[in-house]
Amino acid sequence: MSACVDPVLGKILAGWRYDISGLAPEMRGAYEAHFAECERCRSRRTLHRTIDVSLIVLASVSAGVFLLAFGVIHHFAPRHTLILELVALGGFGLSALIWLIVAVATPAPMTVVDVARLGARHVHDRLPEEIRQRLPEELRMKLTGS
Numbered sequence: 540m541s542a543c544v545d546p547v548l549g550k551i552l553a554g555w556r557y558d559i560s561g562l563a564p565e566m567r568g569a570y571e572a573h574f575a576e577c578e579r580c581r582s583r584r585t586l587h588r589t590i591d592v593s594l595i596v597l598a599s600v601s602a603g604v605f606l607l608a609f610g611v612i613h614h615f616a617p618r619h620t621l622i623l624e625l626v627a628l629g630g631f632g633l634s635a636l637i638w639l640i641v642a643v644a645t646p647a648p649m650t651v652v653d654v655a656r657l658g659a660r661h662v663h664d665r666l667p668e669e670i671r672q673r674l675p676e677e678l679r680m681k682l683t684g685s
């Protein structure tokens with residue numbers, strides 16, 4: 540992998556786990572320019588966002604499996620039902636907690652919103668000019684960011 544083109548900026552970005560979604564737009568300029576020219580930081584950012592989103596997905600699946608286990612135990616009522624049910628509920632609670640921590644501590648939700656916004660902007664850019672002009676000003680601002 541190639542080296543960072545500006546180690547000082549790269550170090551700041553690494554400290555933020557390559558997330559600049561929380562910065563005000565006028566503060567982002569230098570960092571966005573860095574992402575544009577630095578392949579290393581760009582691929583790092585992709586890696587980190589992939590990890591965040593995978594964690595959310597894993598926690599969701601895990602919570603679902605524990606809930607399913609609870610349902611199965613409840614339905615078939617084997618011996619020691621109460622203990623097994625408590626274990627299943629505990630697993631569900633833990634998964635839900637992990638999900639919440641990931642959602643709050645990482646920019647995974649923002650990543651999903653950004654992807655949606657990029658998609659919407661892509662559609663917007665392909666619309667004919669006269670339809671684009673009819674879109675409410677506020678919506679156009681959100682899509683194009685200008």
Ligand SMILES: [Zn+2]
Nearest residue numbers: 543549577580
């Ligand atoms: Zn860099």
